[in-house]
Amino acid sequence: MIEVEVKAKINSFEEMEEKLAEIGATKTKKEFQEDIYFNSPVVDFAKTDEALRIRTTKENDEENIFITYKGPKINKEAKTRKEIEMGIENAQECSDIFEAIGFKKVRAVRKNRQYYSYEDFEISLDDVEGLDPYMEIEIGLNDGEDYTEAQNSIFELFEKLGITDGFERTSYLELLETFNIN
Template identity: 35%
Template sequence: MLEVEIRYRLTDADALRQRLAEWGAEEPSERIETDHYFNAPHKDFRKTDEALRLRCVGETNRLTYKGPRRDSQTKTRPEIEVPLANGQETARQARDFLIALGFRYVATVSKRRQVYRLQRRGFPVEICFDDVYQVGSFVEVEILTEDENYEQAKATLLQITQELGLHQRELRSYLQMVLEAQTQNNLDHAQSSPDANDSKVTS
């Protein structure tokens, strides 16, 4: 499957929700998603533009692989998702399993997500309102489709985002933004905590 997706900074949530209601979108479902990301032992996913995550939503768990992006306008990627058994113990075992195989834990991305659903041009479309810990609020427009429908799905998403008035496109992944925020926080902490010797008054 292909995940055809565009992400924007969320600037006027109320107006956007009103427009979706006018379109007849389903009432949103809400969930907390916790995504644990890992890097591979045999290559660097940062360089190959790939991703491997363990997603936990309540008691449900899924392993997801995402391949490199297809184009510069969207965040379209091939996606393979494997459902796991429910429960925190399964999630712990999955993390241990990956680490035992040499995969390295990178970071955790946590977000509160509201999902609106509608149909457009025969595609099931999801519009997700995301509040992402450490990095802010975003809206994603997404279609999951087969490879042969890629261009049509992409055109559909671009039309939807134009009609919704979305314009602050964000091409970085949530993982990349979280890592950048953590780096900045570490720098700010270091700058605000000078060496004790620097504060001494010498005579």
């Protein structure tokens, strides 16, 4: 799958919730996410622009765990890249396997995320520990599909919501590392 994603800093969650309601977006869920990122023993993911993480999500009493690999970004305007994700049973055992074969833990990224659905878009309002409020808009494509139209439609939706600047191509991990936030 190809993930086309654009992230922007926002002023407040309340303001965005109102704007999302005005355009008819539907709130679908709210969850806590903890992402544990790893670096490869073979290549430096920070240099190759790849990511490997174990994500644990918690919504009410339900917990889900996934391994996600994200390939290098394909273009310069958005975070468009290949994504492979698989559900697993035990985050600690997976982490132990990664570390046993040479992968190194980089850091954890924790956030509360509210999801919205609007047309073909998945929208999230992200309250990341250590960062300002952000909103992400994403569309998933099949391998080989042209991402340009999807990317343009994401920027059009941001404009419809009154956001024309504050866009960020870097991941939350990179933002936390850049500002050296523990």
